[in-house]
Amino acid sequence: MAKYLLLKHYRGAPAAVNDVPMDQWTPQEISAHVQYMQDFAARLEGTGEFVDGQALAPEGTYVRYDGEGRPPVTDGPFAETKDLIAGWMVIDVDSYERAIELAGELSAAPGAGGKPIHEWLEVRPFLAAPPTITE
Amino acid sequence: MNEALLRSLTPSVLGILVRRGAGFAAAEDAVQDALVEAVRVWPAAEPRDPKGWLVTVAWRKFLDVARADAARRRREDLVDEEPAPEAAHAADDTLQLYFLCAHPSLTPSSAVALTLRAVGGLTTRQIAQAYLVPEATMAQRISRAKRTVSGVRFDQPGDVATVLRVLYLVFNEGYSGEVDVAAEAIRLTRQLSAAFDHPEVAGLLALMLLHHARRAARTAPDGSLVPLAEQDRGRWDTELIAEGVEILQAALARDRLGEFQAQAAIAALHADAPTAEETDWVQIVEWYDELAHLTDSPVVRLNRAVAVGEADGPRAGLAALMVLDDSLPRYAAVSAYLHERDGDPATAARLYAEAAQQAPNLAERDHLTRQAARLNARRR
Numbered sequence: 001m002a003k004y005l006l007l008k009h010y011r012g013a014p015a016a017v018n019d020v021p022m023d024q025w026t027p028q029e030i031s032a033h034v035q036y037m038q039d040f041a042a043r044l045e046g047t048g049e050f051v052d053g054q055a056l057a058p059e060g061t062y063v064r065y066d067g068e069g070r071p072p073v074t075d076g077p078f079a080e081t082k083d084l085i086a087g088w089m090v091i092d093v094d095s096y097e098r099a100i101e102l103a104g105e106l107s108a109a110p111g112a113g114g115k116p117i118h119e120w121l122e123v124r125p126f127l128a129a130p131p132t133i134t135e
Numbered sequence: 136m137n138e139a140l141l142r143s144l145t146p147s148v149l150g151i152l153v154r155r156g157a158g159f160a161a162a163e164d165a166v167q168d169a170l171v172e173a174v175r176v177w178p179a180a181e182p183r184d185p186k187g188w189l190v191t192v193a194w195r196k197f198l199d200v201a202r203a204d205a206a207r208r209r210r211e212d213l214v215d216e217e218p219a220p221e222a223a224h225a226a227d228d229t230l231q232l233y234f235l236c237a238h239p240s241l242t243p244s245s246a247v248a249l250t251l252r253a254v255g256g257l258t259t260r261q262i263a264q265a266y267l268v269p270e271a272t273m274a275q276r277i278s279r280a281k282r283t284v285s286g287v288r289f290d291q292p293g294d295v296a297t298v299l300r301v302l303y304l305v306f307n308e309g310y311s312g313e314v315d316v317a318a319e320a321i322r323l324t325r326q327l328s329a330a331f332d333h334p335e336v337a338g339l340l341a342l343m344l345l346h347h348a349r350r351a352a353r354t355a356p357d358g359s360l361v362p363l364a365e366q367d368r369g370r371w372d373t374e375l376i377a378e379g380v381e382i383l384q385a386a387l388a389r390d391r392l393g394e395f396q397a398q399a400a401i402a403a404l405h406a407d408a409p410t411a412e413e414t415d416w417v418q419i420v421e422w423y424d425e426l427a428h429l430t431d432s433p434v435v436r437l438n439r440a441v442a443v444g445e446a447d448g449p450r451a452g453l454a455a456l457m458v459l460d461d462s463l464p465r466y467a468a469v470s471a472y473l474h475e476r477d478g479d480p481a482t483a484a485r486l487y488a489e490a491a492q493q494a495p496n497l498a499e500r501d502h503l504t505r506q507a508a509r510l511n512a513r514r515r
Contacts, residue, residue, distance in 0.1 A: 001244040001266065001308060048245070048276025051268050092268050094242045127497040130360060131307045132317060132346050135401065135438055 003051060003092050003126040004099040006106055008119070010058050012083030017118035018111045025112050036109045044091060044102070055087035090126075099123055140185060141173055143326065145256030148189045150228020153289050157197050159235065160281040163253050165200065169193035170256055229254075229330040234293025237301040238284045245280035246301045247309075252277055254326075255319055264312035295331065299339050299395060302327070306343050317347060337386035338396030344379035345402035348372040360502045364411040376406045397426040416446035433463050441469055449476035467493060468503055475510065484510035 022030065037053075044050035062076040089106065093099050103121045111117035145166060152162035169192040173185075182188035236250040248266075251257045257265075263273035306320035324340045352366040361367075383399045401422045408414040423439035426432075436459055444452020452473045459466065471486035487507035494500035 001247070001304075003267070045269075045272055046275050046279075048248075048268075048272050048279055050272050092244070092266065092272070094244050125495075127500060128495060129308070129310055130496045130498040132350075133307050133342070133398070133402075135363065135405070135441075 001092060001094060002096070002128060003090060005124045005126065006089045006091065006103050007122040007124060008086045008088065009122070010084040010086040011081070013120040013122065016120065018113070018115050020112035022111075029110065029112060029114060032110050032114060040106055040109070041089070049091050049093050049102070051090035051092050053087070053089040056085055058084060058086070096125070137181075138174075141170060141177075142256035143322075144186050144189055145170065146229040146232045146254050146326070148186065148193055149253060150232060151190050152193055152197060154228065155194070157201075158285065159289065160278075160285050161197055161200060162193075163281060165193045165197035167252070167258070168196045171258070229326065231289055233298045233327055234291070235284050235287060235289065237298040238287055238293065239297055240283050241280055243301070243304055245276055245283070247304050248273060248276050249280040249284075250301050250323070251305065251319065255323055257314060257319070261312070261314045265309045265314060265316045267310055295333055295336065298327065299335060302339060303395075317343075317350070321347060334386040334389045334391045335393040335395050337382050338393055338399050341379040341383035341386065342395050342399035342402055344375045344382070345399060345406050348375035348379065348406065358498070360498045362502070363405060368409065371406065379403065380406070392425065392429070394426060394429045397422055397429060401426070414445070416442055420446045433459060437463055437465060437469055441472065444473045444476060449473045453477065464493070464495065465490070471506065480510045480514060484514070
């Protein structure tokens with residue numbers, strides 16, 4: 001039992017095989033893609049492996065502390081930022097192999113021409129709770 | 136209301152329903168419904184015969200659903216029969232339930248969830264909270280698990296080793312929210328031990344008690360891990376230790392050693408030492424040898440290297456470590472510790488930092504990072 005984050009990038013991951021930007025798909029292709037993602041999440045809920053899935057807007061703001069009594073400084077968005085997260089899915093599975101298998105399936109979501117995007121997803125294990133018995 | 140009593144009755148009530156001819160999945164749902172009803176009704180008026188009450192209510196719930204199903208399917212069948220008289224099968228039923236919920240056809244996470252619900256009487260929401268997943272996901276995990284075992288005959292004997300592995304997992308992994316999962320694992324193992332006399336069941340119970348005894352000392356107020364050697368032994372629960380040791384000694388006397396008894400023996404030797412310095416590391420190494428013989432687990436050999444380092448000095452520990460695969464989890468952490476003991480803080484600091492990078496959980500990572508930082512600060 002372990003949780004994994006399946007991370008989807010707008011930018012920063014290696015190029016997908018079917019690398020056509022979404023705004024150049026047909027509306028039907030977009031619908032098919034959205035449907036695939038929803039079905040995938042529903043199926044994982046059915047197998048008892050779904051934890052969370054969220055999408056993020058691409059535009060982000062950088063914020064930092066600027067000293068006592070001063071408002072935080074904001075900056076960005078930076079067009080040149082290399083890594084840009086598009087969204088994630090969190091799964092709770094019995095093995096690393098299962099996490100890889102599911103990420104592979106998610107990467108097969110259809111894109112332009114109704115063909116799988118083959119996009120690169122990043123699989124990151126969660127840092128879990130420490131076990132009780134260690135010695 | 137006595138929730139512990141309520142939950143302790145769960146397996147025998149479920150067993151009775153199954154013996155009366157209810158399918159496992161339907162019976163389990165009916166028992167859950169009855170438990171929910173008990174939580175609602177009992178605070179006002181606790182029944183004189185709680186178990187009888189639960190059986191009656193659960194059986195009625197089962198019949199309601201079964202009749203509705205039968206009507207839906209336009210099928211008249213057996214469910215209207217009067218229940219057969221109940222034989223004194225409570226202990227057997229409880230044991231069969233453990234076997235069923237830990238059936239080898241289930242994945243570990245499904246077996247854990249099903250055990251907590253069908254044997255432990257926890258609600259789906261409580262289990263979901265303990266494993267930090269949405270309730271809908273946990274509900275599906277449980278109903279799939281029930282479907283998986285629905286074809287298994289209830290009176291088929293199972294392998295107690297699979298049950299012990301599931302209980303070990305419940306004890307060792309899981310967060311505590313509303314329900315204290317480790318305490319629940321102990322309760323379920325006690326209950327199993329009452330139903331089934333077996334030295335490894337006793338061994339696992341002893342192991343849990345001996346580790347649970349140290350719980351208060353294991354974490355600092357800020358949540359950070361306190362390693363065994365630095366724990367305030369005055370905060371160990373001596374009653375739990377005494378009970379664990381007594382159960383372990385009775386089990387060992389039966390001369391059927393198994394991995395849980397060996398692990399418990401190691402925990403007992405730690406518990407027995409008034410200070411970390413007085414730990415009997417020579418005996419601990421001997422138990423690790425037994426354990427390595429019983430399990431052939433690389434993790435055991437890694438822990439053995441630590442014990443060898445304490446018993447025969449860090450050089451001997453490093454030599455024991457060198458023959459192991461350096462890709463093992465926590466290899467770098469053990470190596471760091473032994474190098475520090477060997478008077479090589481530079482290598483130790485580097486290895487602690489490396490170990491922190493590979494740590495599987497936050498508390499351990501923070502602990503290892505602090506170790507690296509401590510050594511680096513001293514060298515400046």
